[in-house]
Amino acid sequence: MEYDAILLVSFGGPEGPEDVIPFLENVTRGRGVPAERLAEVAEHYRHFGGVSPINAQCRALLAALADELPRAGIDLPLYWGNRNWAPYLTETVAQMRDDGVRRAIAFVTSAYGSYSACGQYLEDIARARAAAGPDAPRIDKLRHFHDHPGFIEPHADAVRAALATLPDRDPARTRLVFTAHSIPTSMDATSGPDGGRYSAQVHEAARLVAAAAAPELSWDVVWQSRSGPPQVPWLEPDVNDHLEALAADGVRNVVVSPVGFISDHLEVVWDLDNEAAETARKLGLNFARAATPGTDPRFIGMIRDLVLERLDPTAQRQALGCVPTWDVCPRGCCPAPRRAAS
Numbered sequence: 023m024e025y026d027a028i029l030l031v032s033f034g035g036p037e038g039p040e041d042v043i044p045f046l047e048n049v050t051r052g053r054g055v056p057a058e059r060l061a062e063v064a065e066h067y068r069h070f071g072g073v074s075p076i077n078a079q080c081r082a083l084l085a086a087l088a089d090e091l092p093r094a095g096i097d098l099p100l101y102w103g104n105r106n107w108a109p110y111l112t113e114t115v116a117q118m119r120d121d122g123v124r125r126a127i128a129f130v131t132s133a134y135g136s137y138s139a140c141g142q143y144l145e146d147i148a149r150a151r152a153a154a155g156p157d158a159p160r161i162d163k164l165r166h167f168h169d170h171p172g173f174i175e176p177h178a179d180a181v182r183a184a185l186a187t188l189p190d191r192d193p194a195r196t197r198l199v200f201t202a203h204s205i206p207t208s209m210d211a212t213s214g215p216d217g218g219r220y221s222a223q224v225h226e227a228a229r230l231v232a233a234a235a236a237p238e239l240s241w242d243v244v245w246q247s248r249s250g251p252p253q254v255p256w257l258e259p260d261v262n263d264h265l266e267a268l269a270a271d272g273v274r275n276v277v278v279s280p281v282g283f284i285s286d287h288l289e290v291v292w293d294l295d296n297e298a299a300e301t302a303r304k305l306g307l308n309f310a311r312a313a314t315p316g317t318d319p320r321f322i323g324m325i326r327d328l329v330l331e332r333l334d335p336t337a338q339r340q341a342l343g344c345v346p347t348w349d350v351c352p353r354g355c356c357p358a359p360r361r362a363a364s
């Protein structure tokens with residue numbers, strides 16, 4: 023086998039109250055996020071004792087992969103490194119070098135393109151390799167998986183399960199609402215080689231989940247967790263504003279599916295389970311939040327299949343949608359947005 027390790031690359035998150043501020047400084051260095059927004063987000067983490075749910079989710083993913091990959095004949099050591107918190111990618115890549123790893127496959131915990139979800143992770147990998155010096159392993163990132171059946175099917179089952187909890191699902195008054203992390207519109211405009219790849223992939227995933235879960239229902243794509251200075255345009259509408267518009271339109275029941283996420287990150291457990299749920303309650307809407315894939319066996323199987331297809335150039339690339347996909351992003355595909363000096 024050409025590869026001798028598998029690397030999980032993720033965002034990272036605080037593991038206790040004293041980590042919250044330094045973590046947020048790592049995330050937002052040079053990004054012009056206003057102090058008020060940071061104070062707000064610090065407060066969100068404090069509701070969970072300063073512990074981000076993302077670390078436990080990465081550990082669970084690693085445990086599931088350690089179980090699944092050898093069964094498919096992939097007997098490679100697993101490593102884990104984050105962009106913004108320990109274990110830091112830079113330290114992990116140095117460890118891989120010390121362990122004699124020559125070439126690794128990286129799975130990044132985002133399904134999508136864009137600078138935040140793809141390009142920045144490629145930069146993180148490049149920076150960690152540069153820091154590790156000439157003996158750094160070569161690291162190949164797996165492809166986007168927004169329309170892979172192992173991603174779509176768990177989301178679709180979760181939408182079905184959420185619908186089943188609603189007191190009423192009359193199609194005339196029931197709506198599916200798909201959410202993903204908002205990004206600046208300028209970042210979406212430069213996502214992928216032709217632009218707009220992030221929003222196109224999110225729409226595609228939403229379309230596929232809706233068709234599989236509840237073809238009789240109308241659905242919308244909305245955005246959540248907007249950051250940045252207020253004068254910079256981000257993708258809209260915001261999920262909370264959209265719930266208001268739906269209520270005004272006579273909708274009574276909503277299922278919110280966080281199709282932009284692979285697991286229940288802070289944005290899901292706070293921004294949806296608290297903020298959006300509260301908005302819905304005030305509006306008198308019946309609200310159910312659909313689960314994310316997490317460690318669903320189909321999602322773990324998808325990661326296994328992405329590894330296997332990378333080992334075999336002739337293997338079929340599973341994809342349910344029609345937004346084109348590729349193994350390796352073209353160079354400079356999701357560039358860093360130009361930002362005002364901060």
Ligand SMILES: CC1=C(CCC(=O)O)c2cc3nc(cc4[nH]c(cc5[nH]c(cc1n2)c(C)c5CCC(=O)O)c(CCC(=O)O)c4C)C(CCC(=O)O)=C3C
Pocket residue numbers: 033034035036046049050053055059060063074075076131132136138139203204205206247248249250282286287288289
């Ligand atoms: C597209 C996207 C994803 C999905 C793809 C992926 O998964 O990577 C994502 C994921 C995540 N974002 C996360 C946390 C944060 N994101 C922030 C800020 C920002 N996110 C952005 C975009 C995205 N973010 C952007 C354009 C900014 C503005 C600053 C900048 O231009 O970079 C801030 C700063 C405070 C704030 O303003 O919110 C925090 C704390 C966590 C960890 C959650 C946990 O702990 O469970 C995760 C998984």
Ligand SMILES: [Fe+2]
Pocket residue numbers: 203
């Ligand atoms: Fe983020």
